[in-house]
Amino acid sequence: MNPSKVIREKVVKLTDLPNIGKASAEDLLLLGIDKPSQLIGQCPFEMYERLCEITNIRHDPCVIDVFMSITRFMSGEEAKPWWAFTDIRKQHLTKN
Numbered sequence: 001m002n003p004s005k006v007i008r009e010k011v012v013k014l015t016d017l018p019n020i021g022k023a024s025a026e027d028l029l030l031l032g033i034d035k036p037s038q039l040i041g042q043c044p045f046e047m048y049e050r051l052c053e054i055t056n057i058r059h060d061p062c063v064i065d066v067f068m069s070i071t072r073f074m075s076g077e078e079a080k081p082w083w084a085f086t087d088i089r090k091q092h093l094t095k096n
Contacts, residue, residue, distance in 0.1 A: 003079035011036050017070045018079035024066055030054050039074040064089045
């Protein structure tokens, strides 16, 4: 869903989350996540690595940005577009 349209109190299913459409919701289901509350405490980098392992595909690193947007949203931060996390991801990956 477009982050500007997300209403925290109405987030019930995965596609109610910011930046999550049908394809991303399916990725989350592959990770065993079927409700938004399961994102609390998840590491977006670990989620990405698990997704790549499960699918046997190296996904675009922007998937990490999407995962960052939803894990942070579920931890109480405001809904932001996924690209707001690109610089944070790049900084994290260059340090590690």
